[in-house]
Amino acid sequence: MATLDVLPDGDRMTVTVWGELDLGSRRLLPDLYDVLALSGSGVDLRLDSVGFCDCSGVNVLLDLRVRALDQGKTVVIRSAGRAVGRLLDLTGTRELFTDAARTDGGTPRTDAARTDAAHPDGEALRADAPHADAEHTDSDTDRDHLLAEVAQLRRAMQTRPTIDLARGILMASFSLSPEAAWSVLVRTSQNTNTKLHQLARELVGTVHGSTLPEQVQRQLAAAVAGAGARGGAALCHTAGAAEDEG
Known part of the structure; x- marks a missing residue:
């Protein structure tokens, strides 16, 4: 707290x-x-x-x-x-x-400077005071x-929960720390010119059997490998494995 x-x-x-x-x-x-x-x-x-x-x-x-x-x-x-x-x-x-x-x-x-629209006696400001x-x-x-x-x-x-979920997937799949998983998402987003929340949605979708675009797979695998995680290239097969399990 x-x-x-x-x-x-x-x-x-x-x-x-x-x-x-x-x-x-x-x-x-x-x-x-x-x-x-x-x-x-x-x-x-x-x-x-x-x-x-x-x-x-x-x-x-x-x-x-x-x-x-x-x-x-x-x-x-x-x-x-x-x-x-x-x-x-x-x-x-x-x-x-x-x-x-x-x-x-x-x-x-101050509040007075912003909202005072009348003289102290309550009369409206004169027309000759446009300022x-x-x-x-x-x-x-x-x-x-x-x-x-x-x-x-x-x-x-509002997109943050999806981003956090995607980060959790990376942490669980490749033994990444929270900081390293965040770095992987940001780097992949930059290298593929993909908005971060869109990348997160695509990554979360692989759990349900969807496939990441090839360019995203390459860049994400490289970012995972660069973060020192195990088996960065294995990410390319994540979608297929999920589909087989389904």
Whole structure:
């Protein structure tokens, strides 16, 4: 189970996370939201001690970032271990958690700057103050873009179970470590110009008797052999063996 260590640092809060960021890590969100609310400008995350991270963990980070933008603050990942770093790179979310990832490329806007559409006495803004309307519109556009980006990332993450299953097949078939199996999938995806989730579906399909394309067989066998597994070339016969057993 993941745990938090919180340390105030000026107008920001430094949060060190220990353990695993998986489906159970959503229980951390209320605490993270509280820490964010107590900060002046946002939260800095130290994720070096996270030994495992899956898509649920990344979704927790994305939810925290959306809440931060609502408050005109930022969430910055200051450091991350291999487990987190690899998934951030895979999903293209690393750049969302940098100092440059702000609502307008500079100083984050506050809620007041984004939503204040009236004078203190409650009267509507005058027609001769177009800059205020423009700022409000720009902020709305930024938020809409962010929400669309998060939705797109989450749709992409729905393919993760199939990818994990394909990785398990490689681990069981060729005595690969989780890291080596992941490396085999990524390398084969790159060398065959095949999307990772599509490659995973094809590999899972071999269990039910389907056959991998010849080019994919060659590249996958080479990647398995390169990972130091036993019998990399045997993968070419996996589909046939499965069909015979059926």
